[in-house]
Amino acid sequence: MIKHSTPAARVVDVAVVGVGTIGSMALWALSTARRRSASTLRVLGIEQYGTVHTHGAFTGESRLFRVAAKEGRHLTPALLEARTRWLELGRLAARDLLIPAGAIHIAPSGHPDLHAALSAAEEFDLPHRHFDADDLRRQYPQFAVDHGDEGFLDELAGVVRPESAVFAASRQAQADGAEVLYNTVVTSLSPTGTGVRIETSAGAVEAGHVIVTAGPWTARLVPGLSRMLTVANFALAWFMPADISAFLPARLPGFMRDFGDMHAFGAPSIDGFSVKVSPHLHLPTVANPARRPMTLSREQLRWLGTQAQRIFPSLDPEPVRWSVHPDSQSPDSRPIIDTIGEGRISIAAGMSGNGFKFAPVWGQALADLALTGASPWQDAEFTLAHHADPVG
Numbered sequence: 001m002i003k004h005s006t007p008a009a010r011v012v013d014v015a016v017v018g019v020g021t022i023g024s025m026a027l028w029a030l031s032t033a034r035r036r037s038a039s040t041l042r043v044l045g046i047e048q049y050g051t052v053h054t055h056g057a058f059t060g061e062s063r064l065f066r067v068a069a070k071e072g073r074h075l076t077p078a079l080l081e082a083r084t085r086w087l088e089l090g091r092l093a094a095r096d097l098l099i100p101a102g103a104i105h106i107a108p109s110g111h112p113d114l115h116a117a118l119s120a121a122e123e124f125d126l127p128h129r130h131f132d133a134d135d136l137r138r139q140y141p142q143f144a145v146d147h148g149d150e151g152f153l154d155e156l157a158g159v160v161r162p163e164s165a166v167f168a169a170s171r172q173a174q175a176d177g178a179e180v181l182y183n184t185v186v187t188s189l190s191p192t193g194t195g196v197r198i199e200t201s202a203g204a205v206e207a208g209h210v211i212v213t214a215g216p217w218t219a220r221l222v223p224g225l226s227r228m229l230t231v232a233n234f235a236l237a238w239f240m241p242a243d244i245s246a247f248l249p250a251r252l253p254g255f256m257r258d259f260g261d262m263h264a265f266g267a268p269s270i271d272g273f274s275v276k277v278s279p280h281l282h283l284p285t286v287a288n289p290a291r292r293p294m295t296l297s298r299e300q301l302r303w304l305g306t307q308a309q310r311i312f313p314s315l316d317p318e319p320v321r322w323s324v325h326p327d328s329q330s331p332d333s334r335p336i337i338d339t340i341g342e343g344r345i346s347i348a349a350g351m352s353g354n355g356f357k358f359a360p361v362w363g364q365a366l367a368d369l370a371l372t373g374a375s376p377w378q379d380a381e382f383t384l385a386h387h388a389d390p391v392g
């Protein structure tokens with residue numbers, strides 16, 4: 001009789017589960033630490049799809065990058081550090097990952113987010129401009145500006161190219177010694193006392209430490225987090241302007257536009273013919289990313305076009321393309337960056353529509369947690385204790 005023995009598990013020091021936005025940056029940070037210390041740290045990424053795919057939170061051509069943090073001034077140093085790392089990764093990959101177009105926020109006077117960013121810029125002495133409605137009309141004639149609007153331009157901001165960024169970080173990590181298993185699904189994680197056993201569709205892995213960066217799939221892999229995480233869906237849409245030259249990065253920054261009854265964000269034209277304008281469309285949250293709505297109705301597309309034209313009157317209101325993407329959402333939109341499993345499993349989740357700009361720094365925070373158990377980038381607001389009791 002032939003005896004079938006269970007194949008031995010592969011053994012690594014740190015495994016990163018989910019090599020999307022934050023996971024690719026964690027792999028890059030770990031492999032950089034490996035190279036700098038000339039260590040033999042065994043680092044393995046495990047990704048259920050390919051290097052760049054359309055299922056996760058990171059696709060859609062561009063992500064707004066800001067430095068003056070409207071989410072809280074204390075997050076500005078993380079964004080300054082992220083900027084340095086975006087530029088470094090772009091240099092290493094010989095790709096323009098961060099398009100330095102700046103980012104403008106236009107809103108009715110006194111908007112709290114605009115003023116939070118303005119005070120962050122003042123506190124950290126960041127280059128910026130503050131416009132009244134007349135200045136805005138002169139400087140940015142593409143926008144419809146209402147009497148009483150004001151604008152804040154974050155000059156160190158810009159637009160990140162997300163597909164290229166994930167590709168670049170993954171490849172850089174591999175060049176520095178990390179391995180990645182693509183098209184491999186992680187099905188369970190079990191602490192063993194000395195590490196974590198990872199079951200995958202391609203066999204078992206034993207890791208000293210596991211970093212979980214599974215984005216919208218996190219609660220499915222770590223069910224204990226399901227009461228803190230939902231899957232939010234965001235729609236992106238692109239429109240054709242009458243004169244494309246006014247919508248190229250040399251003349252149009254990344255932007256946020258508030259009207260009191262509507263928030264929108266977007267980016268200058270990257271494809272050279274259309275501009276991304278994404279008015280916030282309320283889409284249902286879901287527990288399972290696979291069950292998210294993938295199509296928009298004629299009525300939703302018409303609403304997006306009407307709102308886009310409200311921002312830029314010269315746009316044709318018919319979207320030339322559009323897409324829907326999931327992100328993991330926490331109740332107060334603060335990310336979760338913390339450890340469980342006696343410190344052997346680090347988690348980053350709940351990026352809440354805001355995680356891309358921070359990604360290289362959150363990747364570093366996870367690498368720090370895996371290698372030393374603590375990180376200067378981990379904030380008390382990111383802990384599981386905060387999310388379990390946000391006002392406590």
Ligand SMILES: Cc1cc2nc3c(=O)[nH]c(=O)nc-3n(C[C@H](O)[C@H](O)[C@H](O)COP(=O)(O)OP(=O)(O)OC[C@H]3O[C@@H](n4cnc5c(N)ncnc54)[C@H](O)[C@@H]3O)c2cc1C
Nearest residue numbers: 018020021022048056057064186215217351353355356357
């Ligand atoms: C439409 C949209 C617009 C946005 N705009 C901005 C913006 O302008 N600026 C900004 O800063 N942020 C923005 N965000 C937010 C930002 O893009 C996300 O917060 C960020 O991409 C989340 O990264 P993540 O690593 O958590 O998830 P992902 O990038 O989705 O990575 C998760 C990865 O884990 C893999 N995975 C999951 N489960 C498993 C498993 N069991 N086994 C193996 N692999 C697995 C997935 O396949 C995926 O590759 C936006 C988000 C969306 C959706």
